[in-house]
Amino acid sequence: HHFEFAWETGRVAASLAAGHGYSSPFSGDTGPTTWMVPGFTLLLSAVFKVFGVYTLLSAWVIQTIDSLFQALTAPLVFEMGTRVAGRRNGLWAAWIWALYPGIMQYGVKWIWETSLSTLLFAAVLVLGMRMRGTGEKSPEAQRGRDWALFGLLWGAISMTNPTLLLMAPV
Secondary structure, eight states, X not given: OOTTTTHHHHHHHHHHHTTSXXXXXXXXXXXXOOSSOHHHHHHHHHHHHHHOTXXXXXXXXXXXXXXXXXXXXXXXXXHHHHHHHXXXXXXXXXXXXXXXXXXXXXXXXXXXXXXXXXXXXXXXXHHHHHHHTTTOSSOOOOOHHHHHXXXXXXXXXXXXXXXXXXXXXX
């Protein structure tokens, strides 16, 4: 039960996995909380429920999931780079994303929402570029489905890392 295992998020996830509800972000039973948003907390709680609370296996599973989120971000970085600066630069951007040690540590060193937030934010940026027609000679017509997905992505972002909502008006 060391605190550095996802910090407050880990404590709330452990409380959920133990059946005590969304509570206790600090040591001991501190009661119900709104300290953390539920996105990553619920994911970590599910991992705790299946693989044990604060076990090495749980750490490995959640870090694998975080690494998967980072890997899924690479094609989005490629598409953003391609749309803004051409295919060659998009390819460079994706390779830098995939191999830069500073980025790699978010998936394998810290148990935190960073990789999921990055994936969701990159997805909303790519969708926005597609809807606007950035980098295309003749943009496609916007569809209601695209706007619905755009709203769902922003909703997922708000439940994972609300500070990113500062970018929503942009």
